[in-house]
Amino acid sequence: MIRGSxxxxxxxxxENGAVDAASLRRLVDFHIEQGSDAIVAVGTTGxxxxxxxxxxxxxxxLVVEQxxxxxxxxxGTGANSTSEAxxxxxxxxxxxxxxCLLVTPYYNKPTQEGLYRHYKAVAEAVEIPQVxxxxxxxxxxxxQTETVVRLHGVPNIVGIKEATGDLARxxxxxAQCGSGFALYSGDDATACEFCLQGGDGVITxxxxxxxxxxxEMIMAALAGDAAKAQALDAGLQALHRDxxxxxxxxxxxxxxxxxxLIKTGIRLPLTWLSDACHDxxxxxxxQAGACILPLPxxxxxxxxx
Numbered sequence: 001m002i003r004g005s006x007x008x009x010x011x012x013x014x015e016n017g018a019v020d021a022a023s024l025r026r027l028v029d030f031h032i033e034q035g036s037d038a039i040v041a042v043g044t045t046g047x048x049x050x051x052x053x054x055x056x057x058x059x060x061x062l063v064v065e066q067x068x069x070x071x072x073x074x075x076g077t078g079a080n081s082t083s084e085a086x087x088x089x090x091x092x093x094x095x096x097x098x099x100c101l102l103v104t105p106y107y108n109k110p111t112q113e114g115l116y117r118h119y120k121a122v123a124e125a126v127e128i129p130q131v132x133x134x135x136x137x138x139x140x141x142x143x144q145t146e147t148v149v150r151l152h153g154v155p156n157i158v159g160i161k162e163a164t165g166d167l168a169r170x171x172x173x174x175a176q177c178g179s180g181f182a183l184y185s186g187d188d189a190t191a192c193e194f195c196l197q198g199g200d201g202v203i204t205x206x207x208x209x210x211x212x213x214x215x216e217m218i219m220a221a222l223a224g225d226a227a228k229a230q231a232l233d234a235g236l237q238a239l240h241r242d243x244x245x246x247x248x249x250x251x252x253x254x255x256x257x258x259x260x261l262i263k264t265g266i267r268l269p270l271t272w273l274s275d276a277c278h279d280x281x282x283x284x285x286x287q288a289g290a291c292i293l294p295l296p297x298x299x300x301x302x303x304x305x
Contacts, residue, residue, distance in 0.1 A: 004037025007207035013265025035215035078103030106139035195221035238284035
C-alpha cells in the first residue's frame with residue numbers, strides 16, 4: 001500500500017500551452033529530493049480536463065520514466081465515459097504506472113448503481129491497482145459510502161481518495177472497508193486530522209509548494225504524533241486555504257512558477273492567477289517557508305498569461 005504525502009503534480013506548460021517535458025522531468029526529481037512519497041500524474045491539478053488522450057498518456061509516460069522506480073507513480077485515468085476510462089487505464093498500465101486514480105464520472109451525474117458498474121467495468125478490464133476518487137464539488141456526483149463498500153471487494157480496487165473533507169464519512173469507510181483498503185484525503189485542510197483518525201495519506205495540492213513539510217506532517221500523523229503533526233500543519237494552513245483562492249490549479253501553478261520550477265503556461269479556459277491574488281498566495285508561501293529557486297540559465301520568470 002502506498003502511504004504518505006502523494007503530490008497531485010501540476011503539468012508544466014510552455015507559454016503557448018504545450019506540455020513542457022524538460023520542466024516536468026525536473027519537477028519529478030524535485031519531489032523525490034524533497035521527500036514526496038508518491039506522485040499523481042495528470043489528476044485534476046495536472047489539468048487532465050484539457051489534455052488530449054495522447055498528451056495525457058505522454059505525461060504519464062514521462063513521469064514514470066523520470067521517476068524510474070524511485071517513488072510510485074499513480075496515473076489519473078478517470079473519465080465520464082467508461083470506455084475512455086478503460087482506454088486511459090490500459091495505456092497507463094502499459095506506460096508502467098504503479099496504480100491508477102479514477103475520478104467519478106463528471107457532468108453526466110450517474111446513479112450509485114451506475115457508479116458501481118462503471119468502476120467494476122474498469123477494474124475487470126485492466127489488471128492494475130485502482131483508487132476511486134470522490135470529489136463532488138468538481139464533478140456534481142457524490143459516491144456514497146454504501147457504493148464504496150460495494151466496490152472495495154472488487155479485485156483491483158484498492159482504495160479511495162475522499163475529497164469531501166467529511167471526516168465522519170472517512171471514519172465510516174474505514175470501519176466498513178477495513179485497514180487493507182487505502183484511504184487517502186483529497187482535502188489538504190483536513191488531511192492532518194484525516195490521517196490521525198486512520199487515513200493512509202493525502203493526495204495533495206499543497207505538496208507542490210511545500211513537499212518536505214507535507215511529508216513530515218503526514219508521517220507524524222501516520223505515526224500517531226498528533227502534537228508534531230498539528231504543529232507542522234499550522235504553518236501550512238494558509239497554503240491549504242489560499243491555493244484555492246481561484247480555481248485549482250491556477251494558484252498552485254503560479255506558486256510553483258514563483259519557485260522557479262515551471263513557466264507560465266496554463267490552458268484555457270483556465271487563466272493565470274489574477275494580479276490581485278499574488279500577494280495573498282505569496283504570503284502563504286512565505287509562512288510555509290517555500291523558497292524562490294532560480295530557473296535554469298536562459299529561462300525567465302515572466303508573469304504574462
